[in-house]
Amino acid sequence: MLRNVAVLALDGAHAFELGVFCEVFGIDRSQDALPGYDFALVSATGDSVPTRHGFEVRAQHGPERLAAADLVCVPAYDLTVRQPPFLVEQLRAAADRGAQVVSICTGAFLLGEAGLLDGRRCTTHWRYADELARRHPLARVESDVLYVDEGRVITGAGTAAGVDTCLHLVRREHGSAVANAVARRMVAPPHRDGGQRQYRERPLPQGRTGSLAPVLAWIEANLDRELTVPAMAHRAHLSPRTFARRFRQETGTTPLQWLTGQRVLAAQHHLESTGDPVAAIAHRTGFGTVDNLRHHFARRLGTTPQAYRRTFAAPPDGTP
Structure with missing residues (x-):
């Protein structure tokens, strides 16, 4: 059972995806008889990190906090920002000792750097799926799903699919009644039909010049x-x-x-x-x-x- 949750606040983090993890696992809902978590926001230095939106997020814990986590959450981040190698090592160590690891959107790239996607099905935002497959050829990237559950490693697609991913994890750990109650608190659907295919950009006919x-x-x-x-x-x-x-x-x-x-x-x-x-x-x-x-x-x-x-x-x- 998941009790201890650590969320990585990465340099160049995307605020929405970071916020999804904080919303699902960082709010005390015990008054509604819902599970609570020992929640921690973790950065490479245990200090403030800049987001991609121009403001900073202060984390009170450094990467050593990952050693106590049952669940390590990796939000989206700016792929042009190189994350510290020791943070990747800590993530790998957490997974090796049996911690659950979940990513949203480009967070999957950090899992790939840690070797956690090798031989596994995974996903990311459809815009980055080809790049994820190129960087990590041993990963089995699926671009048309909202999330992929591979047991100890769960990867979610882009942005709002992070909500689907987290609610799926809550449902798996605590059952549908708990997941539905959390979804109601978030004013979110407990389950969405379909996958990313329906959200892809649809190319419109453009000035064709071919013979046909x-x-x-x-x-x-x-x-x-x-x-x-x-x-x-x-x-x-x-x-x-x-x-x-x-x-x-x-x-x-x-x-x-x-x-x-x-x-x-x-x-x-x-x-x-x-x-x-x-x-x-x-x-x-x-x-x-x-x-x-x-x-x-x-x-x-x-x-x-x-x-x-x-x-x-x-x-x-x-x-x-």
């Missing part, structure tokens, strides 16, 4: 039609085989995979910006049925159309 550019624009304008490869090839005045070959050369994927991606993008747009029924959106985007739309939505984004709309749809009155 007019065909791609036509397809995007006619997603509600039954679009087969022969039909698309006919539009391009090519044989289906030649069309498929050129299509992969220009887009890096097959015609049907690209078409499905465009239909999902269009469905996302309609779910965000309209109140139209999901059945109407399925028809308008060429999926035909709600079941077909739901199937491809889940495969591409890891969530359902209804859950996506609840997360991203603008309020009816347009207020934020």
Whole structure:
């Protein structure tokens, strides 16, 4: 059972991610019959550290405090700031003696430096996933999840996914009732559907100049039609085989995979910006049925159309 929690205040720390750990594990909720923790904020020097936001955070403990921790929390930090090697060694030592280690966002990079990601599944913010994989090739980086639980090592994705990560840990250690109560105190959902895929930036068509550019624009304008490869090839005045070959050369994927991606993008747009029924959106985007739309939505984004709309749809009155 986790009782003793140490949170690293790193040079260049991101305040939100640091605050998530402090919120979940650093507040006494015993009056609500919830678990309490022996909480400590730790820095490399046991003194103030600058955050990336222009203010400092004062930590009352140095890295030796990690020796007593059951749980060591590593928040996000500015990757251009090199953390002291002895802090990495202390983190590795804590893990070696059996402490639980959890990171949020770029905090995973410090776990990687300590060798704690080697051979393990892990995650970070989707923007940094490729860089994490490059720096730590033995890590099995997953960019489309909110968190990864590998037993003694848990890694969370970017920013708000830190809340999901911490609530998952609370749920695992204390059960759903406790995690739900903590979530209510934080005015946060105890569990979110889907993963990071639904939050990725969606590239918009930009001034294509390739030989298939007019065909791609036509397809995007006619997603509600039954679009087969022969039909698309006919539009391009090519044989289906030649069309498929050129299509992969220009887009890096097959015609049907690209078409499905465009239909999902269009469905996302309609779910965000309209109140139209999901059945109407399925028809308008060429999926035909709600079941077909739901199937491809889940495969591409890891969530359902209804859950996506609840997360991203603008309020009816347009207020934020």
